Amino acid sequence: MAQSDTVDRILDAAEELFAERGFSETSLRMITSKAKVNLAAVNYHFGSKNALIHAVFARFLTPFSATLEDAFDDLEAKCDGEPPTLNQTLWALTESAVRMPQRNEKGISIFMRLLGLAYTQSQGHLRKFLEQEYSQPFSRFMRLLKEATPQLSAVDRYWRIQFMLGATAFTMSSSDALRDILQNKLGVETTVQEIAARLVPFLAAGMQADDAMLVPPAHKTSVA
Amino acid sequence: MAQSDTVDRILDAAEELFAERGFSETSLRMITSKAKVNLAAVNYHFGSKNALIHAVFARFLTPFSATLEDAFDDLEAKCDGEPPTLNQTLWALTESAVRMPQRNEKGISIFMRLLGLAYTQSQGHLRKFLEQEYSQPFSRFMRLLKEATPQLSAVDRYWRIQFMLGATAFTMSSSDALRDILQNKLGVETTVQEIAARLVPFLAAGMQADDAMLVPPAHKTSVA
DNA sequence: GTCTGTTTGAAACATACGTTTGACCGGCAG
DNA sequence: CTGCCGGTCAAACGTATGTTTCAAACAGAC
Secondary structure (H helix, E strand, C coil), rough: CCCHHHHHHHHHHHHHHHHHHHHCCCCHHHHHHHHHHCCCHHHCCCCCHHHHHHHHHHHHHHHHHHHHHHHHHHHHHCCCCCCHHHHHHHHHHHHHHHHHHCCCHHHHHHEEEEEEEECCCCCCCHHHEEEEEEEEHHHHHHHHHHCCCCCHHHHHHHHHHHHHHHHHHHHHCCCHHHHHHHHHCCCCCCCHHHHHHHHHHHHHHHHHCCHHHHCCCCCCCCCC | CCCCHHHHHHHHHHHHHHHHCCCCCCCCHHHHHHHHCHHHHHHCCCCEEEEEHHHHHHHHHHHHHHHHHHHHHHHHHHHHCCCCCHHHHHHHHHHHHCCCCCCCCHHHHHHHHHHHHHHHHHHHHHHHHHHHHHHHHHHHHEEEEEHHCCCHHHHHHHHHHHHHHHHHHHHHHHHHHHHHHHHHCCCCCCCCHHHHHHHHHHHHHHHHHHHHHCCCCCCCCCCC
């Protein structure tokens, strides 16, 4: 047992269960019994369930945000003054995510699902935690997006970023289920990397959709 | 009190609270106290909390799926043999949603958020309920999408539909919060209809992204 | 008015939750 | 050996949940 792998066992079990079931739907007793540790260990090592949730995110997000900053550094250095393109920016992000050292084969998709849940489940404490801990790489990404789409108005860009976020979080958050369905229906195997490779062009195309298309059709009973 | 508006008061309160806080995070006591009815009324009229959740969805979804079928009928009649375009299909969907008779001004966005939650929160019973109750309009929509994008392979189309679903569910599920942020940061008011008007072109563009873009960049440490 | 079936009301039910407690163990400094 | 201290453990704490109970209130038919 070395010094105490209890902490890591709790984090592993919590990460997996949170991703499967959500935060409120996962009890400490589920976590501790899956981790094969005593119930009190969570409160002893982390203080509270909320603090455990934060720790699960921090374990992934802290090294990831460092990796991401490096990727952005490389990208901006390579572009040498010119703002990186939208495709380059999106790829820098997904490459950073995919290249993260992973504890097991489902590492990335588990964490994508957690991020999706963090946005969806109205856990106020989590949003606050994420915003104040990782605001720097986030706003840097936003700045790159802005420079890559100068033709968009601020409002258009704002909404399209939300659309991108939604497509990504939602897809990745249920990527396991979606992969299974595809496997059963069409007999096709898919990796997270391949999903990302399909997602990025979709996002880029949507982000750069022609403004002329923004006009809704004639407002009759149905489409024009 | 007529015959019994208790049922409706419960449904109204439940709908709003579920949308605000999620299903597990909303207790029957919150619902009944907001609805100003007795706690036991929920179990008396609906049988269980899960059945109440189903009833909330059915109250909106049943008339909506009828409206949607009509819209698809109109669309296919108008196109007269030719398959409707992607834009037409997406607009038929959003128009149907927007035109639904609403109990209050936030009707649509509340319900969009509920649909998003239904997909996100792993409430097995809800997914099962929705799938078996509303499979018909869903598969019809899928067929229209297929006919509108014949150039896509089945696998490409499958994933891009997931991306669309994600962008829509995610955006709508947090549309209140997103509207508030936009209001504060840029001082812009937005309606659900306007969000839809921005979303549809984004989805259509992403759906029809050039296949050539599907190739990832050179697999070096960063982007090519 | 009386009866009958339906709806409400206050209270209790059993269960599950997050958290706290205090005893216990094992290694290590004195 | 003694004393300590970080860590583990079983058990209990108080609270909140979904559900059930049963008496009271109500409506409409006769």
